[in-house]
Amino acid sequence: MKPKPLPHVGPFTRPYWDAARESRFMLQRCRRCRQAIYYPRPWCPHCWSTELEWMPACGRGQVITYSVIHEPPSEAFVSEVPYILAVARLEEGPQMMANVLGIEPARMRVGLPVRIVFEERSGGFRVPQFAPAEEST
Amino acid sequence: MSRSPFDHEPAIAAATEIPPGRYPEFDALNMYEAVMRAFIGKWPLDPSIVDGLLAAPAGMAVAKTPDIFTHETLADSLGIHPTFSETLNAGGATYGFMAQRAAWAVSNGLAKAVLCIGAGKFPKVGGGGGEAMARMVSHPDFEFIYGSFIPALYALSARRHMHEYGTTREQLASVAVSSRDWALLHPDALMRSKGPITIADVINSRPIAEPFNLLDCSIPCDGGAAFIVARGEIARSITAQPAYLLGAGEYHDHGPVSQARDFTSMGARESARRAFQGAGLKPADVHVAEIYDAFTMNPIMFLEETGLVPAGRGGAFFLEGRGAPGGSLPVNTYGGLLSFGHTGDASGMSMIIEGALQVMGLGGERQIADADIALVHSYGNMMSEHSTLILGRKP
Numbered sequence: 168m169k170p171k172p173l174p175h176v177g178p179f180t181r182p183y184w185d186a187a188r189e190s191r192f193m194l195q196r197c198r199r200c201r202q203a204i205y206y207p208r209p210w211c212p213h214c215w216s217t218e219l220e221w222m223p224a225c226g227r228g229q230v231i232t233y234s235v236i237h238e239p240p241s242e243a244f245v246s247e248v249p250y251i252l253a254v255a256r257l258e259e260g261p262q263m264m265a266n267v268l269g270i271e272p273a274r275m276r277v278g279l280p281v282r283i284v285f286e287e288r289s290g291g292f293r294v295p296q297f298a299p300a301e302e303s304t
Numbered sequence: 305m306s307r308s309p310f311d312h313e314p315a316i317a318a319a320t321e322i323p324p325g326r327y328p329e330f331d332a333l334n335m336y337e338a339v340m341r342a343f344i345g346k347w348p349l350d351p352s353i354v355d356g357l358l359a360a361p362a363g364m365a366v367a368k369t370p371d372i373f374t375h376e377t378l379a380d381s382l383g384i385h386p387t388f389s390e391t392l393n394a395g396g397a398t399y400g401f402m403a404q405r406a407a408w409a410v411s412n413g414l415a416k417a418v419l420c421i422g423a424g425k426f427p428k429v430g431g432g433g434g435e436a437m438a439r440m441v442s443h444p445d446f447e448f449i450y451g452s453f454i455p456a457l458y459a460l461s462a463r464r465h466m467h468e469y470g471t472t473r474e475q476l477a478s479v480a481v482s483s484r485d486w487a488l489l490h491p492d493a494l495m496r497s498k499g500p501i502t503i504a505d506v507i508n509s510r511p512i513a514e515p516f517n518l519l520d521c522s523i524p525c526d527g528g529a530a531f532i533v534a535r536g537e538i539a540r541s542i543t544a545q546p547a548y549l550l551g552a553g554e555y556h557d558h559g560p561v562s563q564a565r566d567f568t569s570m571g572a573r574e575s576a577r578r579a580f581q582g583a584g585l586k587p588a589d590v591h592v593a594e595i596y597d598a599f600t601m602n603p604i605m606f607l608e609e610t611g612l613v614p615a616g617r618g619g620a621f622f623l624e625g626r627g628a629p630g631g632s633l634p635v636n637t638y639g640g641l642l643s644f645g646h647t648g649d650a651s652g653m654s655m656i657i658e659g660a661l662q663v664m665g666l667g668g669e670r671q672i673a674d675a676d677i678a679l680v681h682s683y684g685n686m687m688s689e690h691s692t693l694i695l696g697r698k699p
Contacts, residue, residue: 171449171451172448172449173449174444174445174446174449175444175445180445205446206443206445206446206560231464231567232460232461232463232464232467232567233460233463234455234456234457234459234460234462234463234513234514234515234516235513235514236451236453236455236456236512236513236514237510237511237512237513237514238453238455238510238511238512238513239451239453240434240435240438240451240452240453240454240456241432241434241435241438241451243451244451247451250451252450252451252452252453252456252457252460252513254460254561254562254567262562262563262564263446263562264443264446264447264450264452264560264562265450266450266451272514277463277464277467294449294450296450
């Protein structure tokens with residue numbers, strides 16, 4: 168079976184993916200305006216400062232919206248369907264897309280609290296994912 | 305009374321779309337040639353009047369190396385030497401932006417008659433095409449790796465709209481029903497031969513990405529179209545009733561859809577505001593609306609954003625049949641991408657052609673009686689960049 172896609176690790180995203188390999192979830196923060204930034208990039212989109220720092224993030228957020236996918240977009244996701252594609256607002260402020268793991272599709276809802284977990288992929292990659300923050304019974 | 309922001313009364317003077325379908329023997333350039341042959345076969349055009357040419361990269365959705373010099377390839381083939389010409393791309397908004405740039409070029413005296421052309425193919429979704437298209441509109445490292453898929457990306461807006469406004473599954477389905485009813489009146493619409501559909505048909509079709517089922521999705525095919533934006537006096541020499549560009553608005557919101565600031569308002573509000581302001585018109589002045597509809601969600605959201613329907617009422621509007629034949633505000637009178645066909649990288653042409661034909665009075669069986677003012681909305685990427693055009697019968 169075709170493996171799931173991997174990110175390109177470049178000079179501006181390496182710290183993010185290196186931390187993820189150790190199951191740590193990091194966000195960038197602007198040294199000037201103090202806003203948290205996701206996805207990683209070499210400047211602050213709020214004030215255009217290029218002075219950014221990496222900080223450990225709390226890894227909690229809330230689902231803004233989602234879809235349950237029934238038709239797999241590629242061979243790599245055939246065994247995953249139905250799976251959930253969601254956008255959550257992280258507690259630090261930015262929005263992030265990920266799958267929500269470990270929940271029955273029927274229990275998905277807007278507003279669901281989620282926490283970051285890590286999914287292993289090929290080559291030792293760990294990809295940040297969402298999981299329900301409350302015990303899903 | 306309208307007051308156009310443009311000088312020299314730029315107007316769509318000619319507009320032709322080839323029948324949507326599959327063109328297996330046609331490569332990307334052949335598709336452009338098919339469009340151009342149909343266009344110059346239909347309209348009385350003297351090559352010497354055309355001094356502008358805008359094209360899209362031929363083969364964008366299917367070729368490994370799209371032609372980034374399509375405008376030069378075509379100008380040479382047509383034997384013209386423009387003073388204003390480029391190949392430009394903004395996804396589905398490409399052709400709306402062509403109309404806008406052409407109108408400004410006419411207004412500023414850079415050109416007198418600008419040919420705008422696009423042809424495209426929709427890759428086979430099952431044969432890796434769906435993945436390729438998802439890759440095209442997703443952030444490669446922070447969206448695509450999560451199995452992003454175009455129907456699911458649009459579903460993010462639908463789900464949020466349902467959450468905020470109580471929009472229902474039936475209301476979404478009613479958009480597909482409305483479009484199909486219009487398609488039955490268009491000789492070239494792909495779904496004309498399939499006959500009408502019901503809300504139940506939509507909801508019971510195969511689930512794709514919740515809340516969308518198969519019939520919530522547009523119909524993949526190949527096709528293309530061309531139009532000319534010319535100075536008023538030239539336009540009137542080509543056709544008795546041109547479609548004057550009264551207003552135009554452009555706006556770029558988010559890039560990757562996960563970064564949208566509001567999943568129920570993606571940027572059309574601002575492009576429409578600018579278009580109405582330029583035209584000196586208001587939403588109540590619009591008689592017919594042609595709105596890019598990759599999925600059933602789009603017409604609901606963009607009718608609301610453009611101000612044609614109050615926020616949160618778009619679903620009820622379609623369920624009540626108000627956008628359908630005989631309704632108070634006809635929407636997507638050619639069947640939309642949902643039932644006419646979605647011609648891949650040329651899809652942003654279809655709503656412009658139909659808006660122009662309605663204003664020109666050339667809508668045939670589906671012609672709206674009082675199509676004095678048309679609103680045409682298209683967007684590119686994941687509802688990221690927006691073009692709103694306002695067309696009218698009087699300059």
